[in-house]
Amino acid sequence: MIPALEIRNLVKSFADGNVIAVDDVSLAVAPGEILSILGPSGCGKTTIMRIMAGLERADAGDVLLEGRSVLGVPPHKRNVGLVFQDLAIFPHKTVRENVAFGLRMKGVKGADIGRRVDEALRLVELPPATFARRMPNELSGGQRQRVAVARTIVVEPAVILFDEPMAALDRRLRDRMAIELRRIQKQLNLAAIYVTHDQETASMMSDRIAVMLHGRLMQLGTPLEVYRTPANRFVADFIGDMSFVAATVSGAENGRTRLDVFGNPLDLASDLVPAAREVTLGLRPEHVRLEPEKTVDAIVRGQLKSTYFSGGSFVHRLLLSDGTELVARSEKAAFQPGQELWVAAAPEDIRVLAS
Amino acid sequence: MIPALEIRNLVKSFADGNVIAVDDVSLAVAPGEILSILGPSGCGKTTIMRIMAGLERADAGDVLLEGRSVLGVPPHKRNVGLVFQDLAIFPHKTVRENVAFGLRMKGVKGADIGRRVDEALRLVELPPATFARRMPNELSGGQRQRVAVARTIVVEPAVILFDEPMAALDRRLRDRMAIELRRIQKQLNLAAIYVTHDQETASMMSDRIAVMLHGRLMQLGTPLEVYRTPANRFVADFIGDMSFVAATVSGAENGRTRLDVFGNPLDLASDLVPAAREVTLGLRPEHVRLEPEKTVDAIVRGQLKSTYFSGGSFVHRLLLSDGTELVARSEKAAFQPGQELWVAAAPEDIRVLAS
Amino acid sequence: MIARGRIEPLLLGGITGLLLLIMLSPILTVVVMSLTDGSTLQFPPPGFSLRWYRSAWELLADPADTGRFREALVTSLAISLTVMILASAAGIPAAYALVRHRFRGKPLVEILVTLPLVFPLVVLGISFLVIVSELGIEQGFLRIVVAHVILVLPFVVRNCVASLTALPLSHEEAARVLGANWWRSLMEIVLPTMKPGIVAGMLLAFIVSFNEFTVAYFLYTIDVFPLPVWLFSRSNTSLDPTIFALSSGVILLDFILIWILDRLVGRQGVTL
Amino acid sequence: MVRAAISRAAGEERPAGPNPWLLLLPAGVFLGFLILASLLILRLSFGVKGAEWSTWTLESYRAILSSLYLKSILLTFRLSIVSTAITVILALPVALFMARVTQAYLRRLLLLVLLLPLLMNLVLQSYGWLVLLAPDGLLNRALRLLGLIDRPVLFLFNESGVTLGLVQTAFPLAVLPIANAIRTIPPSLEEAAALLGANRLRVIRHVLLPLAAQGILAASLLVFAFNVSAFVVPFLLGGRRVSMLALLIRDQMGPLLNWPFGAANSVVLVALALAVLAAYQHLARRRVR
Amino acid sequence: AGEFAGKTLRVLTWTDESGQAAVNNIMKPFEAQTGAKIIADLTGATSEMVAKVKASASNPQYDLVILSGVGAIELSKQGLLEKPDADKIPNLQKVAPDLRFGGDGYAVGYLLSTQGLMYSTARVDPAPTSWKALWDDRYAKKLFLPPPQWVEAMELTLVAIHLSGATVEKPDAGFEMLKQLQDRVVTLGENPPQVAELFRAGTLDVGGPTSPLYYPGTLGNPDYALNITHDLAEGFYFDPQFMIMPKGHPGSSDAVHALMNYALDAKVQAKMVGSVAYGTLNQEVVLPPDVLKRPGIVSPELIKAKGISINQPYLAQVRAEWIQRYTEIFGM
Ligand SMILES: Nc1ncnc2c1ncn2[C@@H]1O[C@H](COP(=O)(O)OP(=O)(O)OP(=O)(O)O)[C@@H](O)[C@H]1O
Numbered sequence A, B: 001m002i003p004a005l006e007i008r009n010l011v012k013s014f015a016d017g018n019v020i021a022v023d024d025v026s027l028a029v030a031p032g033e034i035l036s037i038l039g040p041s042g043c044g045k046t047t048i049m050r051i052m053a054g055l056e057r058a059d060a061g062d063v064l065l066e067g068r069s070v071l072g073v074p075p076h077k078r079n080v081g082l083v084f085q086d087l088a089i090f091p092h093k094t095v096r097e098n099v100a101f102g103l104r105m106k107g108v109k110g111a112d113i114g115r116r117v118d119e120a121l122r123l124v125e126l127p128p129a130t131f132a133r134r135m136p137n138e139l140s141g142g143q144r145q146r147v148a149v150a151r152t153i154v155v156e157p158a159v160i161l162f163d164e165p166m167a168a169l170d171r172r173l174r175d176r177m178a179i180e181l182r183r184i185q186k187q188l189n190l191a192a193i194y195v196t197h198d199q200e201t202a203s204m205m206s207d208r209i210a211v212m213l214h215g216r217l218m219q220l221g222t223p224l225e226v227y228r229t230p231a232n233r234f235v236a237d238f239i240g241d242m243s244f245v246a247a248t249v250s251g252a253e254n255g256r257t258r259l260d261v262f263g264n265p266l267d268l269a270s271d272l273v274p275a276a277r278e279v280t281l282g283l284r285p286e287h288v289r290l291e292p293e294k295t296v297d298a299i300v301r302g303q304l305k306s307t308y309f310s311g312g313s314f315v316h317r318l319l320l321s322d323g324t325e326l327v328a329r330s331e332k333a334a335f336q337p338g339q340e341l342w343v344a345a346a347p348e349d350i351r352v353l354a355s
Numbered sequence C: 001m002i003a004r005g006r007i008e009p010l011l012l013g014g015i016t017g018l019l020l021l022i023m024l025s026p027i028l029t030v031v032v033m034s035l036t037d038g039s040t041l042q043f044p045p046p047g048f049s050l051r052w053y054r055s056a057w058e059l060l061a062d063p064a065d066t067g068r069f070r071e072a073l074v075t076s077l078a079i080s081l082t083v084m085i086l087a088s089a090a091g092i093p094a095a096y097a098l099v100r101h102r103f104r105g106k107p108l109v110e111i112l113v114t115l116p117l118v119f120p121l122v123v124l125g126i127s128f129l130v131i132v133s134e135l136g137i138e139q140g141f142l143r144i145v146v147a148h149v150i151l152v153l154p155f156v157v158r159n160c161v162a163s164l165t166a167l168p169l170s171h172e173e174a175a176r177v178l179g180a181n182w183w184r185s186l187m188e189i190v191l192p193t194m195k196p197g198i199v200a201g202m203l204l205a206f207i208v209s210f211n212e213f214t215v216a217y218f219l220y221t222i223d224v225f226p227l228p229v230w231l232f233s234r235s236n237t238s239l240d241p242t243i244f245a246l247s248s249g250v251i252l253l254d255f256i257l258i259w260i261l262d263r264l265v266g267r268q269g270v271t272l
Numbered sequence D: 001m002v003r004a005a006i007s008r009a010a011g012e013e014r015p016a017g018p019n020p021w022l023l024l025l026p027a028g029v030f031l032g033f034l035i036l037a038s039l040l041i042l043r044l045s046f047g048v049k050g051a052e053w054s055t056w057t058l059e060s061y062r063a064i065l066s067s068l069y070l071k072s073i074l075l076t077f078r079l080s081i082v083s084t085a086i087t088v089i090l091a092l093p094v095a096l097f098m099a100r101v102t103q104a105y106l107r108r109l110l111l112l113v114l115l116l117p118l119l120m121n122l123v124l125q126s127y128g129w130l131v132l133l134a135p136d137g138l139l140n141r142a143l144r145l146l147g148l149i150d151r152p153v154l155f156l157f158n159e160s161g162v163t164l165g166l167v168q169t170a171f172p173l174a175v176l177p178i179a180n181a182i183r184t185i186p187p188s189l190e191e192a193a194a195l196l197g198a199n200r201l202r203v204i205r206h207v208l209l210p211l212a213a214q215g216i217l218a219a220s221l222l223v224f225a226f227n228v229s230a231f232v233v234p235f236l237l238g239g240r241r242v243s244m245l246a247l248l249i250r251d252q253m254g255p256l257l258n259w260p261f262g263a264a265n266s267v268v269l270v271a272l273a274l275a276v277l278a279a280y281q282h283l284a285r286r287r288v289r
Numbered sequence E: 001a002g003e004f005a006g007k008t009l010r011v012l013t014w015t016d017e018s019g020q021a022a023v024n025n026i027m028k029p030f031e032a033q034t035g036a037k038i039i040a041d042l043t044g045a046t047s048e049m050v051a052k053v054k055a056s057a058s059n060p061q062y063d064l065v066i067l068s069g070v071g072a073i074e075l076s077k078q079g080l081l082e083k084p085d086a087d088k089i090p091n092l093q094k095v096a097p098d099l100r101f102g103g104d105g106y107a108v109g110y111l112l113s114t115q116g117l118m119y120s121t122a123r124v125d126p127a128p129t130s131w132k133a134l135w136d137d138r139y140a141k142k143l144f145l146p147p148p149q150w151v152e153a154m155e156l157t158l159v160a161i162h163l164s165g166a167t168v169e170k171p172d173a174g175f176e177m178l179k180q181l182q183d184r185v186v187t188l189g190e191n192p193p194q195v196a197e198l199f200r201a202g203t204l205d206v207g208g209p210t211s212p213l214y215y216p217g218t219l220g221n222p223d224y225a226l227n228i229t230h231d232l233a234e235g236f237y238f239d240p241q242f243m244i245m246p247k248g249h250p251g252s253s254d255a256v257h258a259l260m261n262y263a264l265d266a267k268v269q270a271k272m273v274g275s276v277a278y279g280t281l282n283q284e285v286v287l288p289p290d291v292l293k294r295p296g297i298v299s300p301e302l303i304k305a306k307g308i309s310i311n312q313p314y315l316a317q318v319r320a321e322w323i324q325r326y327t328e329i330f331g332m
């Protein structure tokens, strides 16, 4: 199947090459798929979108829309929808005029416009009778968001790009909107790319996640893949919390690897162990158990720094002997700060990463 | 012990009484304690702080600093520190001058100023040698944040107020700063009030949380108390996720209450059941189990709408027969969307709230 | 950027350049004329020389100052300087009150402060003439200064308002909470951050007052004879290119002042 | 914006610093003179020549209705409106360009070039125009050389010369507010329109111009008020053949010594300025909201 | 040190070259001779001087104002002037009796401003001999006329009245005749150097009435090819110029009288005629031949033969109305 939108080896730098915003990124999104681009601030997410939409010119690489290169095609002739971070609702136009704008520009006829606008408004659950005549400043944040979406989908773009359009909403509303966006996207079988730096939102709404750092693509996969088998420390830490413990490979045999963690031996069933002698073990807080006494699956010892309660469980912060910090979650809080504890985890929950 | 800061029955309205920003709020914070004020946007958090600092005049109520009323004392004569939401670093002064400002205003002598500024900068981990001479625009967001803190603590206020100073930082940095703030506060044994609308941050750093809505204090307690025994639906939902299921009280005897949940009987050990016949059951996602077949602790049936993976577990969204939505978390994902499932939970994990 | 195309900036730039050239053309002509080596306004000049600059210099350096040129220049500079100082003394606190305070009658005050911007200069000049003659004020310097201060007040106030609005209230409040009384927070925080607006207002005040003709024309006296009036009366007598050389000098001065203005004001821009 | 407006109104427990009226006092002293002057003119307008302070009559206002002054008022209006329209239309592309210029040196140069004509001594500029626009001037010679005309056209000493002067001097008054208005329009609005299929012209028409409308209107009012009371331009470029109101006022107050009549005309002019200003302030306040 | 050492006089007169000439030929020598200090204000036309004297009536700034007759009449009517003492001005005896005083005796004669017809010697040949040249089709759109508030405008009106056969009392036909010039006039020349410049550039061919004293630097200059003729069939107007003392003037009265007397001295008047082409008042003045040959200079004989003194008191009455009508014709 031809991807709805594909980018190939995109490169883009700013400030005369001093800032490399996008560094050789390739991606494709299929019809009916939502792909999230996830990464910290400044990693180049917006820049990629702008290049896709034709608002920015790439230094190298290609952008293909339904299989055809659109390099050099100006934005108003591409069939790409973009929902801006600040929504970019036209403040001087009513909701109806905002949504109708694209149709008018495309030369759609009057009667058709009315019908399609109403349809789009209904799709985003803004009853036209109530909302069509409102001015944007008479809308709440969530409603404005819907108008921006309606305005974009009404012109039936080949692909729709969302540039963190919900960053300004509070978490509760953001979750609701994310779910709704997903519903609309599936209903219209649109291809969509969703940019965010919030991994929760990304997981919630997307089929696949592309994790970026410093303009480079770090990993591309389903939310589960990315969480379970992060490609590197950065991805691991960015998708959910992860604590890192330094370890040394002391031997390997029969598909098992022996490690040395601060003097404690650890035996893992892993052929994934890299050749490097120094490795990093990644532990998710919810996979870690704290034990007052050494257990079979104990890995390392640490001193409890503090415990607080958050989101239904207790969060414990421990200091290891080399000063690194380790986070564990538990249902119960049974320890005192200052206490020395063993950190235990099931071998299959331990990730081994290159240092 | 005399509280470091106390407010009594504070009332404040704006726009000639049309907007009641603070509605009869009383609070106290003890030396060495951090109290978080948590609430949605516009609930009056900032207004309370401004009244405490003397930047705003209360309509009624009293503000006591170390036991003495400070009504009528102008801000520069109160001994209250305030870290502003926008940090309010003076852009035309160096880091050193910013931090020294308060000391100069208090008439501290030159040599003393130098020493105390260096000390404060070291405390917030900005080595004076590197940072003292920088201008604010040469600092990163986190560093600016530290300067704002240093500038406030250096004058040794009786209490220090933080008005969401980290809202602009990303989550990772915010967590780090929260932990650090807490360290500094404990080290100096300061009384502190921290305003935020992020429950994660509030839980992480505070001894007690005050939850506000529409200018009113909803609940005051430790993070654990507030999570475990939310005073009402709003608090329950605001502090972590909670799903709500409508139920009817059908009888009560021997400290047990019988409920009717969509036709299914439910028996709870609860004398907390309110007199009301219509009640709401509150369920935390992590306390809910989904079962294909009815179990003893099954509560209600629902249809699985969607499942996604986030933060180490699967999130399931179900639709109950009355259209309400219910969220459950599980380690494994074993069901198909559309499937009918039973929602089960241990009786002690079910909250009964007034409707 | 692709969005705006490459043609558009060029096109707009071209139109802008052309229009500004037209707007500037009389000034450029004056400069070119000052370099003529003829003695009439023949344009383009038959040849170029600096002879009229020499004659302008002689006028300026004439020890007896018979042409009263130097006197006029000094008078104008003194007026502008005084106007600048008085206008900022009046305008800066007014701007502060307008931005930071809420009081009854504020809309009226706002209108009043902007009024001089649209008040007919002729009426201003004449009514002042009537006032001074009725009150018997013969102080020519003072009356021009007062009229000019009124005239430039909007420039000062509006620029100060612009820069003060950009200063978040929280900065002032931070200073207060850190123990600064109102006066010290004003000196340490408010005024330094308002600097671009203050400088813009002051320089505009100076430039406007220095070049203002209409009001000065009605209010000058025998002893107080500002440069624009001097230039006018001189050009009524003879149009030899000396006056163009002198004018070029004034242009240069204005040019430098506006340049400084922009340097000091920077990104904030000038409010008219 | 709303937030800023709200917090600005916040008051301390005890008001800090001096009373606002004290702060307004110095400006008030000067503006007091302006009010005094206006009242004086108002009073004079009800007087009789030679007995300005002791009589009350509407004679001067009746005299305004005489054909000459009515004609002059109409002429003043017409020229102001025409010059305002031209100024604002010409200002649009320049403002558009200025608003989007990022290079510091270019911005600086633009501002400089823009402000010079407004601030420069007009007496001097009028000689520049004389050289350029006279029948024997550069423009005529250029046009003749291009074969566009065979007899010199008189650009000076008539309405076209005055209009040109009005446009030239008021130009920055139009460009700066419009540029400021455009600068506040988020570029994302333009981009959004482009992505919805609007070409550049339609983006300008449907997005930029409507959004800058208030700035454009404010600029128009400013320019109109400035031009309607213009004195130097018709005085120097009109060859005394374009009798705008300010010139006639000056003739009445000066050579003809008919103060009441000059005052009555001044009242008309000031009333006009006030009306325009009120409209301008109204707009400005609406924009803040 | 002279008799008025330490005394300061403030003199207000024209902005143009004649003011400068007065400074050089009258005030400077007078300063040297008497030790008085004179501050000269060379600004404006008569009307502006009137306005200034009037405006400062309650607190006079000037000791002596030199202006044209209309202004003197206006001010004397308003009672703002101090009556001069003829005995302290012996040179007045050398002036024709009807030109000694003006403004009901409140003004002392100074010099004569004569208004002739200006033409370009390069393009108008032979020299015009009648004011009809202004209505000549050949000079349409090459014509300048005086601005409304000037005395010259009234003189032009008088010319038109004369040519149309109307009378001063019933001037309508004259104004009709002026209307014929409505579309022919290029500018109402208020700025003489500008007018000269327009002649030089070929924009103007004829114009007037105008006084040679406005064109000191250009009249003889071959670049400009200008002349002003007074030898016209209908005659030419002259406008006696006066010296007045504002009531309550700040300086010494004796010194002012002495300055007036000095201004009327035959040698001084000859110098003034020579430098700015005035018509003389002092009948004992003899002009050297080279001066007489200069363009624009009117000999005492020509003044006698063709000079017409305008009826200032009457004109002062109709002035406002005439200016309005004139403005209506040319200023819209
Ligand atoms: N026009 C520009 N000129 C110079 N540098 C730019 C420009 N636009 C972006 N950059 C730089 O390119 C990098 C990537 O920017 P981009 O806006 O794509 O980041 P982002 O991932 O969208 O970040 P955020 O989450 O903060 O929106 C950043 O370092 C940014 O500073």
Ligand SMILES: Nc1ncnc2c1ncn2[C@@H]1O[C@H](COP(=O)(O)OP(=O)(O)OP(=O)(O)O)[C@@H](O)[C@H]1O
Pocket: B014, B015, B019, B020, B021, B039, B040, B041, B042, B043, B044, B045, B046, B047, B048, B197, D006, D007, D009, D010
């Ligand atoms: N000066 C003011 N004038 C009018 N209303 C005000 C003013 N200050 C605050 N309010 C209103 O009072 C209420 C409480 O405002 P406040 O700033 O205390 O909220 P907040 O809890 O800090 O919100 P946020 O999280 O958005 O900062 C809001 O409805 C706000 O609009």
Ligand SMILES: [Mg+2]
Pocket: A045, A046, A047, A163
């Ligand atoms: Mg971005």
Ligand SMILES: [Mg+2]
Pocket: B045, B046, B047, B085, B163
């Ligand atoms: Mg707040």
